Amino acid sequence: MHFLLLYRDLVPDYVTRREPLRAAHLAHAQAAADRGELLLAGALADPVDGAALLFQADTPDPTELFARTDPYVLGRLIGTWEVRRWHTVIGAGAAHRP
Secondary structure (H helix, E strand, C coil): CEEEEEEEEECCCHHHHCHHHHHHHHHHHHHHHHCCCEEEEEECCCCCCCEEEEEECCCCHHHHHHHHHCHHHHCCCEEEEEEEEECCCCCCCCCCCC
């Protein structure tokens, strides 16, 4: 199954304020990718006002754990986050083919 982790309501001056936490955040994300949980991730652009991270897992638990332990969340750069199951049907990695 696929899950989207959506980061919203970023703090003002997010791009500047994330800098001290960026290396730790990227290491956190890379570890999830190395475990095969995190498939894609990145900030929304123009404007930078959120982020989307795509996870693959049997349950939402790894996605929720990632968010709860993310240096950006712990550092209060992210106002709200949400995990949503994404019912993928088209593409090479789709979880549910028609």
